[in-house]
Amino acid sequence: MAYMCCLFSVLYFFFELFCAGEKKKYVVSIVQYGVTMLLAVMGSMVLFLPTAMNLLQGKGIESTTDYTPGFHIGIKTLIKGLLPGVWMQKSFGTESQGIMLFCGTFVLFCVVAYFLSKRNLKEKVLSAVLMIFLVVSATFIPLENVWNGFRKANSYYCRFSFIIVFFIIYLTAAYLEKGAKFIHKKWFKSVVCVWISVELLFNGYSIVKSFAPVEGHKYSEYDEQQQERFNSLEGSDDDFYRTEQASVAGEDKGANYLGVFNEGLQFGYHSFATYTSTINSALTELYHKCGYHDYYKFMQYNEPLLLTDSLWGIKYIISDHDIEGCKKDIDAGVINDKSVYLNPYALNLGYRVQDADIENIEAENAFEYQNMLLSTLLGENIQCFKKVDSQKTVLEDGDEFQIKVPEQEHILYGYIDHVIKNAAQTVIFINGKARTTYSRVTSYKTFQIDDPEQSDIATVTLKGNIPNKDELEGVFYYLDMREFRAAIEKLKTEMFQIEDYTEGSVTGTYTATEDNEKLMLTIPYDKGWRIECNGKTVTADADRTFTVLTMNKGENKITMKYISPGFREGAIISLLAILLFVIWQRAEKKRMMKFCGEVHI
Template sequence: MQNYLKKHYPLLLSFCTPVIILLGYFIYRGFYPFGSSSVLTVDLGQQYIDFFAYFRQTLLQQPSAFFYSFSKALGGQMLGEYAYYLLSPFNLIFLLFPGKYLTAGCLVVLLLKYGLAGYTFGRLLQHKLKLRGLFIPTLATSYALMGWMIANQLNMLWLDAPIFLPLIVCGLYDLLQKKQSLGYVLTLSLMMIINYYMAYMICLFLGLFFIWYETNYRDLKQLRRDIWLFLSRSLLAVGCASLILLPTLYSLSTSKGQYTENSIHFKFEYAPLEMIAKFMIGAFNFEQMPKGLPNLFLGSLALFGFCLYFLSKKIAGKAKIAAFLVSAAFVLSLCFEPLDLLWHGMQFPVWYPYRFSFVISFWMIFLAAIALKKNHFALKNWQTLCCLGLVGLGLGYIYFDIKKFDFASTLLLLITALFNVLILLLLTLPKSKVHKRLNPLAIYLVVCAELLANTAYSLNNISYLTQKEFEVPTKALANDAQILNDLDSSFYRTAQLYARTKNDGIAHDLNAGSYFSSALEKSIPDFYGQLGQPDGDNYVGYYNGTLISDALLGMKYLLYAKDEAELKTPTDEKLNVTSYRPDLIEYNKQVVGKTTSIYRDPYALSLGYAANKQLKKLPVLYDRPLTYQTNWLNAATGSSSKTKYFYAANFNEVVFQNTKKQTSLTGSFFKKTDLKDPAQIIFKFTPDTDDPYYLTLGPSLDQDNVTWYLGTQEYPAYKTFRHTVVLNPTTGNKGEEIILTAKFKKANLWLQNFVLYRLDKELALQKIEQLKQNELKILDHSANRIYGTIELTSKDQFMATTIPYDKGWHAKVDGQTVKIFKIQDTFLGLDLTPGTHTIELTYVPPYFYLGCLISLGSFLVLGLLYYKKR
């Protein structure tokens, strides 16, 4: 054991040092299981943690959901989601952490990823750059705890890239020096499979790295050989990963690919000198997440080593020139819009800008390692003065313009300067026997202290969910999901009136109609925008249903959180209410729990139904959701286009406070009379019937502009939306006065699409019952297969579904393959003849089999190359 430790301690320390530093910080912050907090924040708490729960569920209970899931909004392919979120081998660790313990699993995975990033970089330093001793874990820890890693701790799915990048570069060295293809092809293809997005950035970096590397070529013959090896083996890696890449490419064409920037502005996004501030300690906070500067912190040793690369006389001039040109390209990429777009796949990132900066940090630390090794980790006096001058200029620039940087402070500047001076002193001290023995240890300890300081000052600026905030709604949702699973084995959708996140559905195997993902198909938010539900480029929420939309989309069950008046005993286990739906009284209360109730919608349709062919011609209609729902129901039933279900209702009284009175409400602009005082408009109405009443709100009436109150309580509704949404202020309150209040948040308010409607419940339910007479009777179902029977009574009918259209769906009618087509610009439809038919729908990801064949062929070629080399 002693011999083993003596030989391998640099790599063991490269792994353990980042783990110990981060573990110490996690314990200090009280992250679960060391306290009441958790590692969940921003997207890790609102998105990724639910994908990890879905991953567990798929592997342990429902393998068919690997390809397709109806928990993804109304349904959607999942292979693209796996390719972006879930193919990291580290995710297997989550199998050991069920339910509320998933947060502890996140902490374990984070520690492992930090440790392995240090370990793989340490291997690169040891095996390719031939570093020895404590200098390996010192630089490896600088890499593992660089600013990008700390800032993107919450983006766990990206942290595999810094682990694999050193391995890929090791493989590239073996490829170009020893003609060994296996390591390079396997590590690069694995990175493409694990996360194609970060792999794309690594591929761009490899092209620049290869240009620098080839400054050492001996002759043109070797250069041509190296170019051939690099290009051919890189393409072979793409081939090996094709089983994932090809289906993912199709997925991107229906989701993120439709948001690609068409116009490019040749401009600098900010003054390039500003990025200097990101080399100081603690240069990260919440404001840096949506629109900040690139995360470039490396620590003093790596920064001075990078400068030394260009100051050292022991490094060839042509290598310096190539390194300078590559570095200049990186600097431009960090501030020049066209290059920034290129690194992000021609799409501006939504939050977390300059996501590729980890490759730049790798580049700088890599060059620093080369320079420090060649100079024996020592600076000459003139080199020290140069570094000191650069530091002084940089810190001086930040100090005199400190108000520009929301993360900077005089204290942080002093701490940064202190570590800079300490490292410069240790690199410049006279060499003696004692110095040679103690200096590596001193540098190691100072670097660790500096990295710990940056970690603490950066992450202290971020707030995290408590363990209770995660555990309470997770427990309630898991309990309701289990009740429904025991109660009903048929296919159904479930609407949520309380939620933890928009991804509760995939986390708990509920077809909940809501979803949040970067790979959400564009047609789904487009449809939600017409229906009157909150939507965005990467999310939808089914929170504002009506009796008609619930029925047509098959929302058979609704999950409701009890209010304080309904709770038998007071509790502090509050659930986040997403919607107020008094029209629940029209449904059957199925189950009553401790804090929640489950309602059953007796009018909910199946996934498919016999619809009139008028539905094929239903036009797209934004910002008139109740008109769209009317048109849908009329077209499906073959009713006259003049048939109405929603009737405009008037307010009995409107009170204007600190704003001028206007006779017309809808579409009117209101301004505060006195800008210093609060303003509000009070709307009063008394329902004439017990029918449900619905209120439409245009996007100008979101949380940024107004706060809504129902009576004296703030209206419980989803706060953000970009198209007109529908609220349900009252049902069954005939003769009772209802009071709505709009409190201004700004100096003016636009009542965009502000209309109150009454639903003719009897007529609407009559039409819905007509559709239920000929709905698809599902006999068997799984995540990627629907089997059942349906009867059509007229040649003017076809089979409509609420399954989102996707080329991966294949249909058989009475055993014969038939074509599918798109209806409503969203869903899947089938042409059928009158009579009773057996329907089988199966889903296979487009290009999956082709991708498998290409991958198989590529692995065979790789095997032949390996056999030939042996």
Template sequence: MTNKIKDILKTHKYLLLSFFLPVLLLEGIAIAEKIQPFGSESFLIVDALHQYLPFFADYQEKLKSMDSMFYSFHAGLGYNFLGLWAYYLASPLNLVIALVSKSMLTMILSHLYVLKIALCCFTAAFYFRKRRGKDEISIVAFGMAYGLCSYMVGYSWNIMWMEVMMMLPLILYGIDKLIKEHDGRLYCFALFISLWCNFYMSYMTCLFLILWYLLYSHKNVKEFFTNGFRFAGYSLLSGAMAAVVLLPAYLGIMQTSSAKLQFPKELWYGTFGNLFSRHFLGTTPLTMAVDDSKINLYCGILTLLMAGFYLAVREIRLIDKIRRLLLLVFLFFSFNMPVLGYVWHGFHDQYGIPNRFAFLYIFALLAMAYEGYCVLVRGKRKVSLWIYFAVILCGILIGITMKTSTVKLEMKTVYATVAAIAVYMICFALYQKKIFRKKIFTTLICFLFIVETAAMAVMGFQENGTIDTDSYFQDTKAITEVKKEYQKNVETRMELISGRMLDESIWHTLNGMTLFGSTAQGNVVDMMDQLGFYTGVNEYLYEGATPFTNNLMSMKYQIYRPYDTKYTEFSLKESVGNVTVYKNPYRIALAYTMDDLVQTWDYEDYNPFYVQNDLATSAFDVDELFHMVKTAKPQLNDCKITSDNGDGEYVFENTSARPDNMVFTIRSTKTRRLYIHFDGSQVENTVIEKNGEQVLTGRLDSQIIYLGNVQKGDEIRIKMQLKQDNEMSGVVRLTAAELDEEVMEELAQRMQENAWKLTSAKGNHLSGTIHAQEDQMLFFSIPYDKGWTVKIDGKKVKTKALGKAFLTVKVPEGKHKVSLTYVSSGFKEGAILSVVGFVIFILITAFFRRKKKAAVKEI
């Protein structure tokens, strides 16, 4: 080992420890939890499993095949990959996935958690070291309090957020340099990295930075304004540098359902005692919750004591205390005020992950606490007497919390918090009595703080739980073989009849329809709902297909597994390992010419069978595809109907939840291909029986369900269990229909005659030929997006959205070559801004270097 390396280790030993100690701790947790490669478990819980992992798989395939980063056909019938990449995948650290096989992806992402959390500890320790001015154990303790706080542990599965938390301490240190040295380069570059990696969480950081600057301790009014111009200029420059990501991301997110403004009407969520109780030792980290008042706030009991000490000591100016306190109080109020929370979340509902901006409050509290700690260790023993004020303040806050909390407090967390305060108080008392020297005292309380934080992290990850990779990915190899054999191009779409995780078809990089993600287009979600597919706020799944929609969406293959019980209209092809492939009996295409009458298509009816009938008639001039089957009123148990519109819609009230609250019975009078569709927000579980045997169960509402070829005399029973909650009332709509097979054959023939013939498909470019019988509309089963450029015989034509959802163009009579090219909206403009931004940044850096050289020469 060279002397230089020894000097670095000696000079920065605690800073390095702030990284390596969390790594050892978290890897120890990984071993204990049997995380791969130490077992078959993974940290990828909640949406990390259902969304992020499949997106990483698509990204990995693009990296390895050098495919276009603009577009992907592996989800949602096609989606703006760059927009999704900007939201989920943009971190440079994620490029490591290009170096490993797909089978190692879950393992690599689990250990990326470890790396990113440890780096959060490291950057926080770096900030505290700069504030303290020396390398000592306290930076390890407070750094770990940030990186291992309950927010980081509970929300760690949001792996795409972690770079923003990682950059925050560097950004704040950059503001220090900007104000004190008039050098904003670090601030600008750190904010650029944050914006690049995740624009959504960085938006919250930017709001916080404005407050941080306004409440900063400026020398005078002139400095406030001159530094304010620097602050604004460097902030805009960082945004310009990241524009190549920000513009496509913004334009993409504005097409989602979440882009609609819906300000909350409530004034408060609950009591402030409910919030403060989340500071207590032993509180379970929150991974997700439908209640927006829930929060992760724990960041150490010593943090609370040192924050109280900061407010008490005379060595800190009153105006500085007021500034810091104002910031914390405003953030604390934001947690409990729906309107402020809505603004903090980008004018967006919190959707199961409440108070995502709490990391800003936690770091601000830790920064204040660390300032208090620095005064403690720099001052004389009598200064530490103010710690008793902090203890009293904590005691008062605990008492108020217990009095005002409207949620049941776990008394063990109260006892644990009081016990921790008592332990720290004993240390302070021994220091006051001169039994402990200052170095022993500071080392001891920092060691106890590290132990406290580490113990909470261990408990937190145990509470989070893990997933067993064997149970989720056992069919990957077989489905990969299926894909190699059958998925020839983007026109060959295939889907899992049901997925173990919501985006499983994306994990297998099938050219599918399923998409569950925050960048799903709102208009497409709405249209898929109208067509009878299962949808959510930001998802549409391949659940609810009919022969018509399968043909329309170019769905050629379905993949079944042994546990799948759903019926299929497809014909058996072959079995590969544990999976079975079924093939669409009709010839299909990615696009079709349609009659101009399709522009009058009524797609807003709540009955999806009517919606499909009207599309088939207006687009292809065929008779009624689905014939409605009359259904009788349901049998009721602990439930009563208060209103009946006579068309399958029932308003009800229930008194309890039973498996048979509502039971619909359909008796078949002839042999038919039967479909049903029902929608009920209060339906918790459904069981469908055929002649007394259960054929389907689970979440079956809000989608068309194929019941197979029902024989004359067959009896279908649909049993619905209603929720037992605060509502105890709602609406259920149930409709049944039979498919007219003769009309379906005629429709399939018309579609085949009108099919666009794909000749080339490479990345973001498609081309093919069409023979239009007359001037018609060419419909593509691709979501409408302004990023598409369509050319007919080499001439650019105007694109239009059918039903606000699907890409269409006008095509004249005759045979034509039609080509499509996709470039994400905003990319070109963003790239220009980024180049200009980087040029300016490089010039600024050169200026500072020249200035530094000139200063050295003068010396």
């Protein structure tokens, strides 16, 4: 938003400059504006620089922006956006969204009156040019990408519409300031006050009714119960642990394709699932390779993968359905239709690994990747996931896969390749029961397959509008629990012992049995971490997804503190900008005093 305001500031400056028409002052005005803007941007570096550096971990390095000429909407949709009580929603991942510019019928009448008034023709022409440019920027895709920081916005594309609304209101104010003598009459003020109040109530009610997913009191109840849930977990477990939720709130729990994103921030529990512009692209890539999801724009968690969940330290899973391999906590009860499931295999925040180069693993599919991932960490060949045979049958309305259930202790998993991710309503059925919508952009990838009660054949059916059902391929593996337990026990032999952890700070010990041991902390690597081992500064491997440290033999006291990258540098630049601004203003004041003195003489 700050970038958009700066961009508009340039346009508005030249608009005012050309309206004033004082050509002799053009150069001086441009220089003064340029210096002021430079100092203003420098003054904001304490916030801007850390934000920019964090954006460079994910969305800031996006290179897939499409600049092909085209328009988001037509004239009819644009006009519709100027009407009251209109909420134009779009389907996620599509371009079919209008732009809402309504800011009051009184304002719109005044804008029309502004252009019909006897104001300076040059000013009205410049106003029209700027307004047309702003509206075209909102609808013409290449220009809209520029406003969004040279990247494509995948939802709510016209994010700078507030600037257009601001300029509309500015034109209204300009008209009322000079062109409306009746504005000061009491009757007019009363009429306008009532008019705007009624309009606000109507428009607010219409928008909230159309947009709000749940009623206010229902959400308040949900919020209170969720807070109770996580406070209870925190009170019963003093260790560091991660928690994820495998089911969303709301009535349509079967369409669990969005997941729970930022509730970890809201309720104070540790979670990888987040929806933020400062995503960690290395972490989302790892989650993709493991088979959690195919979407790269955020961290999504919908169904557990016991092996990698355990490696990442996900100890608690909140779900409205049973979680294979985890123990249901009966004492925790059911809140918001969800129970607590304990993962007994979850590892600590850090543990010894033989090799941490998990970024360069190439595998045939997500399950083979997890096998190779675990093999890399342990330094030996591990085959926890084993392939099971399946038979595909093409149905009239989809595809069905029949999977032979293995005899040994297991958890069965699978996913379907080549599904077109669009807005079509395509649903996965496990043994005849609907599990989730599978064809959305945000639909998750790997699902657990429950064992059928009276058969050794499990069925996975994909039904819906599937234009390429002949091309679909099912990938099905089972997790061999005996192999899995043995591997986890090996990793548990040498773990990082946490002594204290707060927001941005971790303290603990790790006892190494030999020199140059690798300790992998499942804290995503970030330049902001300042790490000390036995009082000496150490550096984590910058090429790794997680924080990997090399330990010496014996006890290692580790202290980690986080300062956002760029904060210190930004603070210095901001202080320098403030100092330069003060010096400049004092010099300007002296110059003006000298000038006034000469004029007086």
